[in-house]
Amino acid sequence: MSDSPLDDSPLQTVKLSLDDTIQFRCHKEIACFNECCKRIDITLTPYDILRLKKRFGLTSNEFLAQYTLPYEMDGDGMPGVKIKTADDNPACPFLSEEGCSVYEDRPTVCRYYALGLMSMRHENSSTDEDTYFLIKEDHCLGHNEPRTITVRDYRKEQVVDQYDEMNREWRQIILKKRSAGPTIGKPTPRSFQFFFMGSYNLDGVRDFVLSDGFSDVYDLDAATVEQLKTDEVALLKFSFKLLKQVLFGENTIPVKGDAMQKRVQRRREQVKAEPDNPNKDYAGPEMV
Ligand code: SF4
Numbered sequence: 254m255s256d257s258p259l260d261d262s263p264l265q266t267v268k269l270s271l272d273d274t275i276q277f278r279c280h281k282e283i284a285c286f287n288e289c290c291k292r293i294d295i296t297l298t299p300y301d302i303l304r305l306k307k308r309f310g311l312t313s314n315e316f317l318a319q320y321t322l323p324y325e326m327d328g329d330g331m332p333g334v335k336i337k338t339a340d341d342n343p344a345c346p347f348l349s350e351e352g353c354s355v356y357e358d359r360p361t362v363c364r365y366y367a368l369g370l371m372s373m374r375h376e377n378s379s380t381d382e383d384t385y386f387l388i389k390e391d392h393c394l395g396h397n398e399p400r401t402i403t404v405r406d407y408r409k410e411q412v413v414d415q416y417d418e419m420n421r422e423w424r425q426i427i428l429k430k431r432s433a434g435p436t437i438g439k440p441t442p443r444s445f446q447f448f449f450m451g452s453y454n455l456d457g458v459r460d461f462v463l464s465d466g467f468s469d470v471y472d473l474d475a476a477t478v479e480q481l482k483t484d485e486v487a488l489l490k491f492s493f494k495l496l497k498q499v500l501f502g503e504n505t506i507p508v509k510g511d512a513m514q515k516r517v518q519r520r521r522e523q524v525k526a527e528p529d530n531p532n533k534d535y536a537g538p539e540m541v
């Protein structure tokens with residue numbers, strides 16, 4: 254199973270819209286059962302990670318270390334993560350004799366298979382257009398099963414709505430970051446670090462959002478703060494807003510009027526507490 258992009262994929266692909274019909278069915282009795290999970294190349298989305306780490310009761314860092322490998326999603330070095338496989342075995346670590354051991358929380362790519370999804374935004378358009386494509390791999394016998402279904406109904410069957418909702422906003426951030434061009438400038442390593450945390454390290458986002466430094470700058474009401482402490486879906490949606498604000502300067506989260514002053518004051522106190530710091534008597538903007 255792979256999430257190879259359409260253009261350079263060796264797979265047989267056919268573009269589809271929601272009302273197009275495919276012939277496909279996957280089930281436990283099929284002769285190729287589990288074949289697709291024995292050699293994987295699966296990119297995880299932030300919502301995939303949220304679901305899986307929750308399933309295993311792991312922190313973000315524990316899940317990332319145990320089950321994922323970082324990689325660069327493009328030539329600029331945009332950070333992505335994939336499911337990690339053993340050095341000598343390309344099978345998915347979640348594969349069991351009975352099939353997928355994380356089925357209720359399986360990643361987006363697995364839900365869609367044997368469909369793939371591509372989102373594109375045309376010039377002069379403010380919305381993305383989703384295009385689906387059928388992936389036909391030789392080992393997959395599901396295409397020979399006598400069941401036809403529309404793309405729309407297949408999506409329903411695989412319960413992809415919540416995944417799509419969360420993934421859409423994240424993909425828009427990626428597209429925007431890639432097309433930032435000269436107005437925003439080439440992405441910096443620091444912006445990629447922030448993108449990594451905001452996308453994949455939800456516990457890091459929570460710590461950041463609940464820190465004194467954050468509340469000095471951002472104006473969140475008490476109910477929102479409480480929700481962000483306990484509701485990870487709300488936290489991830491908030492994280493996407495934060496990414497847009499920090500990476501693109503969008504006004505997605507209210508900022509306090511005296512934010513800069515407070516940050517300078519906090520930094521000044523921190524520096525004074527470090528007697529060896531040569532800047533201890535200075536709290537200029539570059540230190541903020
Ligand atoms: S997560 Fe489940 S469905 Fe996806 S590749 Fe792994 S075992 Fe297969």
Ligand code: SF4
Pocket residue numbers: 278279280283285286287288289290366367392393394395396
């Ligand atoms: S039918 Fe295709 S998707 Fe289903 S188990 Fe076989 S190879 Fe995997």
